[in-house]
Amino acid sequence: MSGKSKKSQVYRYTPAFILLFLSRENLYGAALFNRMHSEIPFCHADGAVVYRTLQELEEVGAVKSYWETGISGPAKKWYQITGQGLELLAKFAEDIDKSKKNLEFFLAAYKQKTGQL
DSSP, X not given: OOSSOHHHHHTTTHHHHHHXXXXXXXXXXXXXXXXXXXXXXXXXXXXXXXXXXHHHHHHTTSEEEEEEOOSSSOOEEEEEEOHHHHHHHHXXXXXXXXXXXXXXXHHHHHHHHXXXX
16 A cells, blocks of 8 residues: 555645635635535545645645625635645646546556456
């Protein structure tokens, strides 16, 4: 098996997904979490992972945040992708495309060998 823990494998692309969703629109944390779970077919990230990743992305300048107070309810911390975040998103897209090609090769070879998938 791989030397990576299952946890690190599950969350490998969490920053990429967060940047993708923020490239569409600014979102506050809970809205981002809900969007990820409703749109990503096999999303395993919990709220702590999403917020920790947002904090890490903010520390490296890929996202910035601002507080907004509404007429009702508590203030919300909104997140916005930056130019640096868009560059990082493009790098993630290249990496994911390469991984996809490797996985497609694996599945085709496995299906050819076993007749199953």
